[in-house]
Amino acid sequence: MDFSRQLIDWYVVNKRELPWRDTQNPYFIWLSEVILQQTRVKQGLPYYKSFVKNYPTVQELAAAPQDDVLKLWQGLGYYSRATNLQAAAVQIVDNDLKFPNTYKELLTLKGVGDYTAAAIASFAFNEAVAVVDGNVYRVLSRIYGIATPINVPAGVREFKELASKLLNKKDPATHNQAIMEFGAMQCMPKNPDCDTCPFQKDCVAFNEGRIAELPVKIKKTKVKSLFHHYIVIQTPSKKLLFNQRDNSSIWAGLFEFPYIDASGGLLPVELTEHEVFKDVVGGSRFRESVYNQEPIIHKLSHRKIHAYFWIVEVEDEINGAITIEEAQERPVHVLMERFMKDFWQLK
Ligand code: SF4
The missing domain is CATH 3.90.79.10 (Nucleoside Triphosphate Pyrophosphohydrolase)
Structure with a gap:
């Protein structure tokens, strides 16, 4: 199966129009990625718009009083995202306003981990590096029938390797957007839309009746x-x-x-x-x-x-x-x- 081609074909027809998809500005892409971590698009969209409006440049975000940034973030939860975002904006301003433009350099920003660095590097700079978020784990584990837990180091490694192997090196930005959108809109956690899915024939989870059990996650947090x-x-x-x-x-x-x-x-x-x-x-x-x-x-x-x-x-x-x-x-x-x-x- 030509995974990337099928995926991108699906994306072209089914993608949602979202403001951060119309830009290659790394600052806006970074904002959207941080806001959308642990947050649904519908909830995150108004926050994205108000951050872009109030802080249209990384300098303005860096110079803002922290209380104002937190006030704007209010209601989104996981507030360390906002404080890290601002701390990283200060890092960029201190570095003569040079926005890091490679995956490796992006990782040096406060609060930026593997996923966010890969997203910015590919969407803004078209670097061939695969994103792996919750959607990607779900899609790959189901289609390829992988039962390695996604929250142990061996699982993280295995899924990253597979995502990198499947990545369309000529158009990593579209491929990465497409796989995440596919997970959000077609292969959802509950009731995925298998009837209209282009991968149905090859999907191991569908063919073996294992959709509900994939991806596997080890429960380890005691509340x-x-x-x-x-x-x-x-x-x-x-x-x-x-x-x-x-x-x-x-x-x-x-x-x-x-x-x-x-x-x-x-x-x-x-x-x-x-x-x-x-x-x-x-x-x-x-x-x-x-x-x-x-x-x-x-x-x-x-x-x-x-x-x-x-x-x-x-x-x-x-x-x-x-x-x-x-x-x-x-x-x-x-x-x-x-x-x-x-x-x-x-x-
Ligand atoms: S067939 Fe169903 S489970 Fe498999 S990839 Fe498609 S939507 Fe997901």
Whole structure:
């Protein structure tokens, strides 16, 4: 079978029109690739457009305040992508604005791994290097019937070698776009459209009834439960306390209410006797009540966060407290966003 020719023929007829496919600007391609990691095209598209509009050049992204970049990223998750993106923009500006133009050089940028480097190198510079993302693993494992797990080093190597062997060296950009689009639009994780698939005759998974079991992935992440009790301070002038997360944690650089990390639910007395609570409230008299008896659950890849919000009205003003409007300006993570919308009916 002429894999690449069949693939590209399919792509020409079925591809979606997307703005990053109409450009060879490596900066725009890089933006789109970072935004689309772990994100669906429909969700990522408005973010891509607003990044291009707000930061049309790599210099403008490098010079932007980090809080502004995070605010624009708000809602996309995996925030280290945004901080790495900006750090890499600074690297490029510091290097006399020379955008790396080979796969090898692209790998030196912060946050740029094998996949992103291959995507930029091939789409922007037509370098013959194969991309391997979740779509590519799925397509190749099914068509060729490969059961090596995709998340062990041997699997990563095997799929990269096969993808490189199959790559159309004359037109790597179109080939790479095509295989990813094929995985997203035809050979989807659930209910792939085998009836109209050009590879049906040769597809091992289809012919052996193994579609549901391919690709193989070893489950190795144990999800840890965390219990966060957020302290929503309300001063007499309706101000609140907001802390910024440090750069070593998840949600680095984002703002949130002070919180107690507990091993489960808390009784009111356990909350008010806690060191963190005493630190936040200081010597002021207060009245506390829990906002949600049932935790709001937020799942991340390795963690499940159970969030409780406690409304704590204090009788004194507190140093460092800010207004709701100021809080709205700051980048926040999804739990905070949900609570703030609900509690203050923010749009
Ligand atoms: S026949 Fe089905 S499983 Fe095989 S490549 Fe086509 S869509 Fe995917």
